[in-house]
């Protein structure tokens with residue numbers, strides 16, 4: 001059933017969405033992770049399904065129930081997420097990378113639990129950089145399909161405002177749209193409400209009024225639909 005007031009304008013379309021935060025294990029009990037709850041990715045999946053799309057949701061460590069009518073593919077690490085997305089990108093009309101992939105993984109994994117040492121010496125964790133999935137999606141694309149959407153959580157700093165950081169990131173990644181959240185002062189993470197600016201590859205900035213993640217999801221699909229051939 002379509003949501004009241006929303007068109008079934010994704011009927012016949014296939015969309016691929018990633019959600020959640022990946023984990024990189026140090027040993028069998030510990031990991032490097034991040035604060036992504038998966039709520040925005042799940043809201044995008046629900047909204048796309050309500051508008052008629054066939055939806056695949058690659059979900060990294062999300063403790064939420066599967067949205068109705070959506071194919072959910074669970075993953076743990078950034079490399080798992082990368083393989084799951086790249087395997088499913090063909091035939092997709094849009095890919096939305098709402099997940100927060102860990103940028104680094106421990107260079108080595110300890111097969112048994114790392115123990116404290118009697119002499120009090122502290123371990124040093126060496127990190128290796130993970131592949132950039134979004135940039136890879138853009139590079140592997142032929143023509144304008146799929147529409148590729150990235151997300152960024154930014155705080156302003158002495159290098160620029162949230163929007164300036166976002167525009168630079170969009171240019172660096174080469175995606176069509178970048179949804180930028182201002183995460184300074186504990187906003188957004190794990191909350192139902194969000195506040196974002198949608199940036200386009202033409203350099204346009206579309207601020208979205210603060211509101212529920214479900215509403216932002218629909219505004220994102222409005223932009224994606226306009227770019228679909």
Ligand code: CTP
Nearest residue numbers: 097098099101130131132133134150151152153
């Ligand atoms: N992303 C990705 N693969 C990665 C890291 C990020 O596909 N290894 C995607 C995210 O899903 C998101 C977008 O890229 O859609 C931006 O993520 P972000 O972490 O903001 O970008 P980074 O290039 O990792 O920059 P930063 O140094 O600010 O973390």
Ligand code: CA
Nearest residue numbers: 100101102103
């Ligand atoms: Ca990152």
